[in-house]
Amino acid sequence: xxxHKKSVPAIxxxxxxxxxxxxxxxxxxxxxxxxxxxxxxxxxxLATANQNLSLSEYHENIKDKVSRFSRRGSVNPxxxxxFAEHISYLQADADDLNAYEEISLYIEKxxxxxxxxxxxxxxxxxxxxxxxxxATNLASTNLASDKEHNRILIEKPFGNxxxxxxxxxxxxxxxxxxxxxxxxxxxxxxxxxxNLMAFRFADALTEQIWNRSNIRHVEISVTENLGVGQRGSxxxxxxxxxxxxxxxxxQLLCIVAMEPSVGHSSDAVRDSKVxxxxxxxxxxxxxxxxxxVRGQYSEGHENGKKINGYRQELNVDPxxxxxxxxxxxxxxxxxxxxxxxxxxxxxxxxxxxxSKITIQFKESLKPLFGIEKTIGQRSKLIISIQPxxxxxxxxxxxxxxxxxxxxxxxxxxxxDGKEVPEAYETLIRAAILGDQTLFMRADxxxxxxxxxxxxxxxxxxQGNTGLIKYPAGTTGPQxxxxxxxxxxxxxxxxxxxxxxxxxxxxxxxxESCFAGHxxxxxxxxxxxx
Numbered sequence: 001x002x003x004h005k006k007s008v009p010a011i012x013x014x015x016x017x018x019x020x021x022x023x024x025x026x027x028x029x030x031x032x033x034x035x036x037x038x039x040x041x042x043x044x045x046l047a048t049a050n051q052n053l054s055l056s057e058y059h060e061n062i063k064d065k066v067s068r069f070s071r072r073g074s075v076n077p078x079x080x081x082x083f084a085e086h087i088s089y090l091q092a093d094a095d096d097l098n099a100y101e102e103i104s105l106y107i108e109k110x111x112x113x114x115x116x117x118x119x120x121x122x123x124x125x126x127x128x129x130x131x132x133x134x135a136t137n138l139a140s141t142n143l144a145s146d147k148e149h150n151r152i153l154i155e156k157p158f159g160n161x162x163x164x165x166x167x168x169x170x171x172x173x174x175x176x177x178x179x180x181x182x183x184x185x186x187x188x189x190x191x192x193x194x195n196l197m198a199f200r201f202a203d204a205l206t207e208q209i210w211n212r213s214n215i216r217h218v219e220i221s222v223t224e225n226l227g228v229g230q231r232g233s234x235x236x237x238x239x240x241x242x243x244x245x246x247x248x249x250x251q252l253l254c255i256v257a258m259e260p261s262v263g264h265s266s267d268a269v270r271d272s273k274v275x276x277x278x279x280x281x282x283x284x285x286x287x288x289x290x291x292x293v294r295g296q297y298s299e300g301h302e303n304g305k306k307i308n309g310y311r312q313e314l315n316v317d318p319x320x321x322x323x324x325x326x327x328x329x330x331x332x333x334x335x336x337x338x339x340x341x342x343x344x345x346x347x348x349x350x351x352x353x354x355s356k357i358t359i360q361f362k363e364s365l366k367p368l369f370g371i372e373k374t375i376g377q378r379s380k381l382i383i384s385i386q387p388x389x390x391x392x393x394x395x396x397x398x399x400x401x402x403x404x405x406x407x408x409x410x411x412x413x414x415x416d417g418k419e420v421p422e423a424y425e426t427l428i429r430a431a432i433l434g435d436q437t438l439f440m441r442a443d444x445x446x447x448x449x450x451x452x453x454x455x456x457x458x459x460x461x462q463g464n465t466g467l468i469k470y471p472a473g474t475t476g477p478q479x480x481x482x483x484x485x486x487x488x489x490x491x492x493x494x495x496x497x498x499x500x501x502x503x504x505x506x507x508x509x510x511e512s513c514f515a516g517h518x519x520x521x522x523x524x525x526x527x528x529x
Contacts, residue, residue, distance in 0.1 A: 012044070017125075019049070023065035032421070038429055042114045048090045104141060104143060135171060138152070151180050153431055161449060162449040187251060189425075194426070196383050223347050223355075235324075241452055242452075245344055250277070250452075258273050277444065296321075351475055354384070354386065
């Protein structure tokens with residue numbers, strides 16, 4: 001992305017100005033852009049919320065939050081004073097039309113002062129229930145009509161299922177043109193994801209091996225050692241599938257699997273991602289039985305301290321069947337990826353917090369340089385998104401005697417100790433520039449929901465059946481050993497079992513691909529390749 005200054009002035013209207021999202025992410029990101037010289041010279045921020053605060057009180061509050069949550073730490077008093085000159089505060093309710101009139105006057109005042117039409121970014125850092133309210137009021141007060149200068153930024157969740165996502169997209173499209181709508185998935189702004197995009201398409205060598213002929217399977221994993229915290233009321237109606245897989249992990253899958261875009265426009269890139277979602281094999285009853293793992297954390301210990309189970313968390317149903325761990329095996333039915341399993345997994349209260357993509361290459365079938373010991377060697381590429389940001393190539397044989405073992409780990413440090421911009425800095429900068437490449441389009445949202453709805457419906461019908469408990473602070477659901485010779489994924493009862501671990505289920509679910517009919521091509525998405 002270009003880092004030149006944009007000459008057009010920018011006005012940020014932040015709904016939810018005193019909320020957690022703005023305090024932790026949005027204003028700290030804008031402040032860092034200011035320090036890096038990546039904002040227009042003329043910009044202004046109007047934060048709105050229903051709290052009764054004076055401007056000086058708001059300045060002090062947001063200054064404290066930026067000092068706590070900015071990657072740069074405590075603010076420099078002189079730099080903050082310069083930045084704070086650009087911040088205003090408006091006490092207002094989202095449904096108060098008079099407040100929108102004041103916002104309109106605020107924009108007009110700055111346009112006159114700057115003698116230019118500013119780009120106005122309406123950032124909805126509020127609960128999803130307020131998205132329709134604010135969008136409708138922006139339309140009724142004529143604040144959404146300028147297709148060139150008016151933009152709306154909204155965070156996930158984009159609906160709670162396919163139906164509500166379509167309703168939200170329908171409402172937004174009635175008010176805004178698609179090029180005005182910036183749907184944020186903060187994972188797409190992470191520098192590790194940017195590295196993945198560059199790695200995929202900047203090197204012709206990578207493109208030559210990025211296909212079913214060379215890749216055995218792909219694992220995309222996002223784990224967290226934290227629980228739901230204060231988000232129990234939200235999470236108990238969401239779960240790991242809605243909270244992580246439907247958006248973050250499916251977006252990562254699209255980047256790994258997409259074809260090179262035809263052209264460099266934002267829509268060309270997003271078209272390539274849409275084609276991946278269209279090609280994901282639909283789940284039938286047999287796939288639902290074989291290709292899913294669902295878990296929920298129970299009481300555990302960390303550093304000798306007891307940790308509550310999910311059902312003991314604040315505002316969580318004591319009989320909840322909501323999954324805090326989910327793992328799914330997907331197939332992409334196209335020429336490049338036919339038969340290659342994509343394993344997506346995510347969980348809370350795991351033993352570590354990490355996000356990574358592992359590309360497992362196929363094993364060698366012939367001896368290297370005539371050395372029989374090298375038969376069965378498998379290499380894998382590990383793309384770490386967080387906490388480290390790097391790319392590692394690991395080469396080691398499947399079987400080797402002591403003394404002949406080859407274990408090569410080639411690491412590429414993508415930033416070499418340099419300070420890494422936060423994801424929100426990248427995304428807000430892109431929105432200022434009018435670049436939608438890192439933002440999701442309406443059809444992407446709906447296809448992602450279409451992909452996971454059969455799973456959500458299946459789990460809803462199951463209730464607690466098949467929900468595997470795992471102690472907080474461990475590697476996730478523990479699975480029973482496989483039965484017979486089929487090497488199929490085995491479900492357990494609601495209580496946890498003593499055998500196996502996360503690696504066992506990965507092994508089982510992968511081996512079932514190559515031992516069973518799932519490995520054979522299927523064109524069940526009603527398209528040919």
